[in-house]
Amino acid sequence: MDSTIAIHTDQLFKQFGRGKKQVKAVQDLSLDVKAGQVYGFLGPNGAGKTTTIRMLLDLIRPSSGAVSLYGRAVRRDTDVLNRVGAMVEGATFYPFLTGRQNLEVMARSGGYYDKKVVADLIEQVGMADRADRRTRGYSTGMKQRMGLAAALLGNPDLIILDEPTNGLDPAGIQEIRLFIRELVDKQGKTVFLSSHMLNEVEQVCDRVAIINKGELVREGTVSELLAAQSRLLIDASPLDKAQSILGDQWKLHVNGSTHLVAEARREDVPAIVRRLVEQQVEVYEVTPQRQTLEEYFLSVTQSEA
């Protein structure tokens, strides 16, 4: 196994319950996450994202299949988890301890407590003035920030974040987004990010996997995924003639009475314009219509449903 692969899952399968109550949470999931990138893990509610993350962290056992982190099988060699920091399904803390004490407990549990490191992390996530309050009174956003600090304890190479921006305000979301990018670009870490915030994923992730009903639906870089789905908005006259000229090569839809939508890439624009002009069709405008990740995600997950 290549050690530059941070996460490798092979035919990962998890089933809960038996008989009629049987639920297949994750089915034959095979993923390779290279080190040194932000990897987005997307899926609707109940798609199996958190179950997958829990299997990565050895919190639950796969029914079959295997997980390796940095080339080491997690179930056989749990010490590899020392290279991982995680925040799973929201940040949780001992409510009767302060934020700082919670971080101390977690760091000591891992055997790597350092007072200065804890203080620095608290500073980095912007919680310096609230770290000595009991976490019982923390807002969701404050917990998320402190959870991020907890995930970074022990200076892990791989950071697994499950919905890290839940409960944060827009400024906080942007701050965390920049922070995640910095972890990868400046510190060389790998971030595996599960999120519903597709705009956030689109902006921060290098690669993305989409799962639905426990199965991997699509995987690739954001631009690859969206390029495959790009469209051109064509404003031309007469529209029916343009449709007959282009229809043999591109899939077309009529949009209103003046536009055609062609499922084509930006590179196809010159050829489209050339053909239309040669056939005496007036071309007013050809505009690439970039699909957002959100639109793509919805089209993929809904078509799979």
Place this chain on the structure above:
Amino acid sequence: MTQLFRAEWMKINGNRFVAGMLVWIFPVGAITFLSLALIPAFASDVFKAQVNANPPTWSMQTLLPWAVINSFVTRLALIGFAADVFAGEYQRSMWKNLLPRRRRVPLILMKFFTMGVMVLLAFFLACVFSGIWSGFVVRTAGAPYETFGPNETFGDFARTFGFNALVAYASVLIAASFAALGGIITRSILGAVGVGAVFTIAEQGMLALLFMIGNLLQIPQIIGLYKFTPGYNLSNITSWATSGTAYSLPPIDQYAGGGFSAETSLVLVLLWVIGLMALTVWLFRRQDITT
């Protein structure tokens, strides 16, 4: 391991309400009770006369708190404490933060160890306070407060003290194991208390149950099974240590050939402790952490 111990201590002791009400209440209770005893020591002639007629020694009073630890009520309190220690991690969804940082076996074993240390420390403090405060009470009542009784040496005292601490530690571990099992199975503090209490009450009620079954089946010797329970063996060890005889229970003496030797009881208690802890660890190692 020192860091893990400190982490566990911070968590357990940081929950001030639970630790205070179920553990530190013993030394605080000892001071409170003996402070209140100063009132009759000042004011009551009857009390003064009783103390003067049979003045206790420091060694007697120091050993007194150990008698409390193996009582039914104390065991229930310790079950509540253990339930919070073990099941609290599920209820507060904290395992997901801890398990990726350390292997499961040391994490769970450290809970047993830390709990045991904390309870022992609480009782040790209760013993110290009891020894000192009793002196104030006895002196206030005008009676002499000798260190040891006639023919008693420091060695005798230290042996008895150590032995009581050992029995108390075993008792704590057994109560903790019942609650830990309950916590791991039910994943809730209430569930852990329930399972722990049911086990403890069942153990206490087993004598009556076995007696009834023995009568019903006309096999009274069946009551001898009670001799294998942890509660009986802890009492038996204490009895051997304090009076030099086996723990006397009439039905056991009558139908089951009397009590075990101290060594046999010690082995049985050890087997219970190891068995229950091993079962807890085994279940925990196989468990999916889904919360």
